[in-house]
Amino acid sequence: MNKILKFFVLFFFASAAQSQELLTVEAAVKIALENNYQIRIASNDLKIDQTGVSAGNAGMLPTVGATLNNNNSIQNSSQTRADGNTVELDNAKNNSLNYGVVMDWTLFDGLKMFARYDQLKEQEKLGDAQLKQAVITKVSDVMIGYYDLVQQQQQLVALDSTLVISEQRLKLANNRFTIGKASKLEVLNAKVDLNTDLTTILRQKELFVNSKIRLNEILARDTKIDFSVLNEITLEEQLFLPELESLAQKQNPLLQAQIINNNIARLQLKQVKAGRYPTITASTGYVFSESESSLGFTTSTNSRGWNYGFSARLNLFDGFTQNQQEKIAKIQLENTAIEIAQQRQTLASQLGTAYQTYLTNISLIELERSNAIIAKENLEITMEKFRIGTIPTIEFRTAQLNYINAIARYSNAKFQAKLSEISLKEFAGNLML
Secondary structure, eight states: OHHHHHHHHHHHHHHHHHHOEEOOHHHHHHHHHHHOHHHHHHHHHHHHHHHHOSTTTTTOSOEEEEEEEEEEEEEEEEEEOTTSOEEEEEEEEEEEEEEEEEEEEEEESTTHHHHHHHHHHHHHHHHHHHHHHHHHHHHHHHHHHHHHHHHHHHHHHHHHHHHHHHHHHHHHHHHHHHTTSSOHHHHHHHHHHHHHHHHHHHHHHHHHHHHHHHHHHHTTSOTTOOEEOOSOOOOOOOOOHHHHHHHHHHHOHHHHHHHHHHHHHHHHHHHHHGGGSOEEEEEEEEEEEEEEESSSSOOEEEEEEEEEEEEEEOOOOSTTHHHHHHHHHHHHHHHHHHHHHHHHHHHHHHHHHHHHHHHHHHHHHHHHHHHHHHHHHHHHHHHHHHHTTOSOHHHHHHHHHHHHHHHHHHHHHHHHHHHHHHHHHHHTTOOOO
């Protein structure tokens, strides 16, 4: 069974080295930006907002349409004329037909159309901020998933090296048992520890493969695609809080979205206030008119020509609806200002805590690196002592486990520092490769 498990583990590493395509973090981000569903949806939403920015959508242009009215009637009619004669006709037919092209154009509406146009442009900016937020969030997800794989791969390498050590220990225990310098118990303990290491590495391999599947899902591609990742996590150790705070105030997408919402609310208030001014509309058209009547002095008429005119309407009283709508719009504007202040405070808090975590993780990297070096040296010394039989099995196993844990902590420290770096850049709206 041990040989079968060992073969499985070695086959995993051999196939990974030979058949997998190397995926860099830059390539992973590029694939995600091209394929990811949330980004594609946000991009389409922005196109909708861009399409909506037009003078016609704001109500600044005239509307032109074709009209057709056809009315018919059959009635029993009776007419008494001025000379006293009465004329009666049963089933008298009457019809009228009007058709033509007409145009209506709002010339003035209290400047509401101009506020609407500016609001459409702000809506486009909001869509752009939302797309940027979707992109930054997805880039963060990709980078976190990628560097998690790098960390797990480092742990697999460490577990593979300790597996070799456990095999050497078992071989040495068997040799010592054969020549009578060790008991059967020492051999059994070595076998149990080797099986434990095999179980650990198989579980780690399972986690590694499942993480690959999740990263492929984020990249919106076939989850069965196999790939390999780089061996190291690179860190940027020159991040400064004041600079990050300044960038966040200028380009954090969530904060920018709140500012744009405030502008939209302000323009919405302008549109509501426009209801206090008159609305002036011009209309014109070229109309054809035909009518027929079975009873009367005129049995048929035909006309054609231009119609034009102006209309104006001023709201004098609407049950105080105008006042209520203005109060509501002012409250909504105040709420957006409060949301901006809240977002600024939240952003400052997130940056502050994330930066402190970043500094701590950077410090831990050097500490854990030193521990890993010490643990490796200790393991090497312990192995030599174990070979000559001067230390018990449990002391050797302790040194071996200390080495594995030290390597895992060192790898995790670099990963956590990278997570802090990604979070800081995400808050600052500056998450770039």
